[in-house]
Amino acid sequence: xxxxxxxxxxxxxxxxxxxxxxxxxxxxxxxxxxxxxxxxxxxxxxxxxxxxxxxxxxxxxxxxxxxxxxxxxxxxxxxxxxxxxxxxxxxxxxxxxxxxxxxxxxxxxxxxxxxxxxxxxxxxxxxxxxxxxxxxxxxxxxxxxxxxxxxxxxxxxxxxxxxxxxxxxxxxxxxxxxxxxxxxxxxxxxxxxxxxxxxxxxxxxxxxxxxxxxxxxxxxxxxxxxxxxxxxxxxxxxxxxxxxxxxxxxxxxxxxxxxxxxxxxxxxxxxxxxxxxxxxxxxxxxxxxxxxxxxxxxxxxxxxxxxxxxxxxxxxxxxxxxxxxxxxxxxxxxxxxxxxxxxxxxxxxxxxxxxxxxxxxxxxxxxxxxxxxxxxxxxxxxxxxxxxxxxxxxxxxxxxxxxxxxxxxxxxxxxxxxxxxx
Amino acid sequence: xxxxxxxxxxxxxxxxxxxxxxxxxxxxxxxxxxxxxxxxxxxxxxxxxxxxxxxxxxxxxxxxxxxxxxxxxxxxxxxxxxxxxxxxxxxxxxxxxxxxxxxxxxxxxx
Numbered sequence: 001x002x003x004x005x006x007x008x009x010x011x012x013x014x015x016x017x018x019x020x021x022x023x024x025x026x027x028x029x030x031x032x033x034x035x036x037x038x039x040x041x042x043x044x045x046x047x048x049x050x051x052x053x054x055x056x057x058x059x060x061x062x063x064x065x066x067x068x069x070x071x072x073x074x075x076x077x078x079x080x081x082x083x084x085x086x087x088x089x090x091x092x093x094x095x096x097x098x099x100x101x102x103x104x105x106x107x108x109x110x111x112x113x114x115x116x117x118x119x120x121x122x123x124x125x126x127x128x129x130x131x132x133x134x135x136x137x138x139x140x141x142x143x144x145x146x147x148x149x150x151x152x153x154x155x156x157x158x159x160x161x162x163x164x165x166x167x168x169x170x171x172x173x174x175x176x177x178x179x180x181x182x183x184x185x186x187x188x189x190x191x192x193x194x195x196x197x198x199x200x201x202x203x204x205x206x207x208x209x210x211x212x213x214x215x216x217x218x219x220x221x222x223x224x225x226x227x228x229x230x231x232x233x234x235x236x237x238x239x240x241x242x243x244x245x246x247x248x249x250x251x252x253x254x255x256x257x258x259x260x261x262x263x264x265x266x267x268x269x270x271x272x273x274x275x276x277x278x279x280x281x282x283x284x285x286x287x288x289x290x291x292x293x294x295x296x297x298x299x300x301x302x303x304x305x306x307x308x309x310x311x312x313x314x315x316x317x318x319x320x321x322x323x324x325x326x327x328x329x330x331x332x333x334x335x336x337x338x339x340x341x342x343x344x345x346x347x348x349x350x351x352x353x354x355x356x357x358x359x360x361x362x363x364x365x366x367x368x369x370x371x372x373x374x375x376x377x378x379x380x381x382x383x384x385x386x387x388x389x390x391x392x393x394x395x396x397x398x399x400x401x402x403x404x405x406x407x408x409x410x411x412x413x414x415x416x417x418x419x420x421x422x
Numbered sequence: 423x424x425x426x427x428x429x430x431x432x433x434x435x436x437x438x439x440x441x442x443x444x445x446x447x448x449x450x451x452x453x454x455x456x457x458x459x460x461x462x463x464x465x466x467x468x469x470x471x472x473x474x475x476x477x478x479x480x481x482x483x484x485x486x487x488x489x490x491x492x493x494x495x496x497x498x499x500x501x502x503x504x505x506x507x508x509x510x511x512x513x514x515x516x517x518x519x520x521x522x523x524x525x526x527x528x529x530x531x532x
Binding site: 049053331334335338342357377389390410411412414 | 463464466467469471472474475476477480481510511512515
């Protein structure tokens with residue numbers, strides 16, 4: 001009886017152990033294990049391609065805290081009333097069902113590069129042969145005096161899409177007649193270089209219809225910005241007199257905010273604002289630092305395969321990586337993920353490895369059916385991912401060209417999200 | 423007569439490519455046998471924008487297209503005979519072997 005009871009307790013303790021920290025998943029399957037942290041354009045694409053192309057030869061686990069991914073790309077179109085929040089929301093079920101990816105909704109909180117394990121907030125310890133970090137961005141504390149994440153409900157960043165986007169949209173709708181919308185733009189480098197300016201365009205698009213005497217004020221630490229001539233032309237044409245951009249030369253980088261009083265101070269001058277979008281300076285998502293692969297704010301990688309310069313079994317994709325000339329964008333992350341997936345499969349299963357090729361295109365919408373784009377191709381060198389060739393939309397293009405460019409961006413959105421999640 | 427003339431002009435303008443272009447391509451380029459596995463890897467660059475379904479009025483479908491049509495179209499972009507800034511840029515850095523590989527791969531899809 002005592003023996004039985006003890007045996008039972010022993011078995012029970014072992015079973016409980018499997019559900020609490022620390023334990024090791026997927027032990028003994030015999031297959032090589034790839035662990036991907038972050039389910040955005042870099043991580044979801046990498047997980048999908050490795051699982052799809054290895055045809056079951058590699059165990060792929062994707063760790064992502066959110067059950068629904070809201071894409072940062074097109075979140076400005078949601079602010080502009082041209083997309084719904086559901087249009088930019090995507091879930092992970094198909095990655096599990098179609099490709100056998102083990103999707104774990106949890107936070108990665110630690111990496112042991114020597115033991116090759118990752119610890120999750122829930123206590124699990126996951127082993128890996130190759131680890132892919134695609135954590136996106138976090139914000140640099142103190143970069144905008146007066147602002148920290150505890151103020152993000154009063155002054156949203158809306159630079160990780162989802163509830164923050166919904167909040168900012170509601171605050172724009174609640175602005176008094178003739179009120180002021182302010183944006184604190186980020187310093188380089190940051191996610192989606194044209195993003196803040198597309199956002200201003202979409203906010204202006206909404207205000208032009210609902211609150212035409214409202215003003216938009218941008219405090220910018222930079223002397224110039226992505227697609228500047230195109231945006232400035234569009235703002236003059238579509239929203240005359242509404243948008244005031246204060247760049248570095250006029251103190252746009254000397255800012256502080258007081259979220260309780262809804263005050264923005266630019267170069268010593270206080271302005272009372274009605275909605276305030278603070279986009280702080282950015283750095284790699286925290287797990288890159290915890291993994292010991294960051295140097296300063298970003299994680300340096302080798303251009304040929306996106307492997308970390310600090311650890312050959314860790315790869316860093318997308319915004320978090322410091323790779324050279326590619327802008328931090330969903331398109332870039334998706335492009336880098338496919339190069340990385342090919343290299344990782346090759347290393348683990350001996351499959352053919354092809355030379356890396358990278359590309360990026362960023363579309364931006366200035367007003368309804370007024371789309372513009374910028375893009376480039378890239379190749380790896382010893383030192384970095386280097387730009388090869390590029391193009392940008394021209395000022396003065398016809399409305400037909402701009403409409404075709406917008407329609408192209410809609411096709412791209414459907415294609416890239418299918419490339420990540422289908 | 424006048425009406426027919428207008429229609430012909432309109433068609434000529436709308437056609438993205440001179441029909442003669444296919445004949446201008448050296449036969450050895452059309453004869454390259456594409457490496458399907460290489461094409462599958464290279465296609466990663468295409469499918470970021472070209473979805474399996476394609477889009478009406480937007481970016482067209484490539485999957486299932488005739489191999490020679492793809493080869494001819496890509497060489498037309500590569501030589502700036504067909505105009506689209508993204509396609510000219512992407513085709514411009516592809517070798518004839520890479521174009522053949524891509525065409526062979528897309529032709530294998532339904």
